[in-house]
Amino acid sequence: MTARTLYDMELSGNCYKVRLFCALLGLDVALEPVDLMAGAHKQSPFIDLNPFGQVPVLQDGDVVLRDSQAILVYLARKYGGENWLPTDPVGMASVVNWLMVAENEIARGPGDARLHDKFGFPVDADGARANAASILGLLETHLEENEWLALDRPTIADIACMPYVALGHEGGVPLDSYPAIQAWVGRIKALPGFVAMPAL
Amino acid sequence: MTARTLYDMELSGNCYKVRLFCALLGLDVALEPVDLMAGAHKQSPFIDLNPFGQVPVLQDGDVVLRDSQAILVYLARKYGGENWLPTDPVGMASVVNWLMVAENEIARGPGDARLHDKFGFPVDADGARANAASILGLLETHLEENEWLALDRPTIADIACMPYVALGHEGGVPLDSYPAIQAWVGRIKALPGFVAMPAL
Numbered sequence: 001m002t003a004r005t006l007y008d009m010e011l012s013g014n015c016y017k018v019r020l021f022c023a024l025l026g027l028d029v030a031l032e033p034v035d036l037m038a039g040a041h042k043q044s045p046f047i048d049l050n051p052f053g054q055v056p057v058l059q060d061g062d063v064v065l066r067d068s069q070a071i072l073v074y075l076a077r078k079y080g081g082e083n084w085l086p087t088d089p090v091g092m093a094s095v096v097n098w099l100m101v102a103e104n105e106i107a108r109g110p111g112d113a114r115l116h117d118k119f120g121f122p123v124d125a126d127g128a129r130a131n132a133a134s135i136l137g138l139l140e141t142h143l144e145e146n147e148w149l150a151l152d153r154p155t156i157a158d159i160a161c162m163p164y165v166a167l168g169h170e171g172g173v174p175l176d177s178y179p180a181i182q183a184w185v186g187r188i189k190a191l192p193g194f195v196a197m198p199a200l
Numbered sequence: 201m202t203a204r205t206l207y208d209m210e211l212s213g214n215c216y217k218v219r220l221f222c223a224l225l226g227l228d229v230a231l232e233p234v235d236l237m238a239g240a241h242k243q244s245p246f247i248d249l250n251p252f253g254q255v256p257v258l259q260d261g262d263v264v265l266r267d268s269q270a271i272l273v274y275l276a277r278k279y280g281g282e283n284w285l286p287t288d289p290v291g292m293a294s295v296v297n298w299l300m301v302a303e304n305e306i307a308r309g310p311g312d313a314r315l316h317d318k319f320g321f322p323v324d325a326d327g328a329r330a331n332a333a334s335i336l337g338l339l340e341t342h343l344e345e346n347e348w349l350a351l352d353r354p355t356i357a358d359i360a361c362m363p364y365v366a367l368g369h370e371g372g373v374p375l376d377s378y379p380a381i382q383a384w385v386g387r388i389k390a391l392p393g394f395v396a397m398p399a400l
Binding site for chain 1: 251252263265266267269270271273274275277278287288289290292293294296297299300301303304305307308324338341342
């Protein structure tokens with residue numbers, strides 16, 4: 001029995017980030033599916049764990065955390081030593097910078113485009129695809145000269161940013177014209193312990 | 201002479217976060233205004249510092265950082281000890297959780313509404329105000345039972361989240377019906393070293 005539970009939705013890229021990072025760290029985690037189609041995320045008991053009414057939520061013993069990026073920070077600090085999130089000021093800020101790109105530019109780009117196309121969310125799909133072109137161009141340029149996003153090794157920056165970029169084709173944002181991004185996704189897929197998700 | 205420079209825009213809440221936190225830490229910082237109206241943020245030399253073409257950017261000696269939340273992390277780790285951003289897993293994740301709220305829900309709520317009303321950005325103002333009502337309701341409930349957002353003391357979570365909440369009236373999102381949020385803004389304004397910005 002594990003005391004570590006992820007409140008999960010299989011097709012959520014944000015939940016997948018947590019599943020992937022647990023796998024890379026070699027951590028067991030029990031998956032508790034939340035039925036978003038039935039609105040379970042907006043009702044008790046889930047809403048009592050996370051008033052924001054969103055997956056993922058991680059429960060690790062007495063600790064309950066929301067937001068995929070914050071959960072990655074927790075897991076990295078608790079189980080990853082300095083490897084995945086260093087504590088020196090420049091190293092930590094460099095990683096956090098890309099966590100913010102995941103939460104902002106990538107979410108508002110390929111993330112929102114996929115919400116529209118795959119799940120029928122009423123978002124501005126053209127605006128999201130324009131945002132996607134902007135952030136993918138920046139990522140491509142960065143990854144032409146860097147193997148990993150933040151440091152000279154994989155960090156939670158890569159875990160946070162990869163899923164919605166690699167799922168872009170489900171929102172009309174394919175990666176055909178971004179070879180450096182494709183190569184980076186390939187490097188993440190080659191990490192020991194990597195697990196996939198549907199459509200990835 | 202200081203080797204610390206903030207590439208700044210006076211009316212940007214994101215730049216203000218950095219000015220405010222430097223003031224609270226007692227750090228000198230030279231302000232280098234970037235003329236966004238003239239498009240200086242999209243051209244050399246600024247774009248070479250930050251390919252994203254956004255303020256703020258902090259230069260501290262050889263270190264160059266973008267994104268207000270990442271800059272707060274850097275300053276907290278370098279100059280703030282454990283006070284403003286602790287390094288224990290739960291404490292750090294609790295702070296980062298609210299940095300993500302600043303980057304996501306607050307930006308997509310009162311932040312976008314202000315971009316529309318004050319600066320004429322072509323964003324969905326009604327959608328932004330609906331987002332604002334949602335996040336302000338969550339903040340109000342949280343602050344009815346907590347003096348500060350993340351821990352039992354002020355952290356960079358409070359610095360990151362306050363500006364666009366307190367500027368909401370410039371985007372048609374006043375705080376009249378949110379007394380707990382108003383009291384929290386008041387506590388931040390009472391911190392030793394606090395500095396204001398226009399409309400705050």
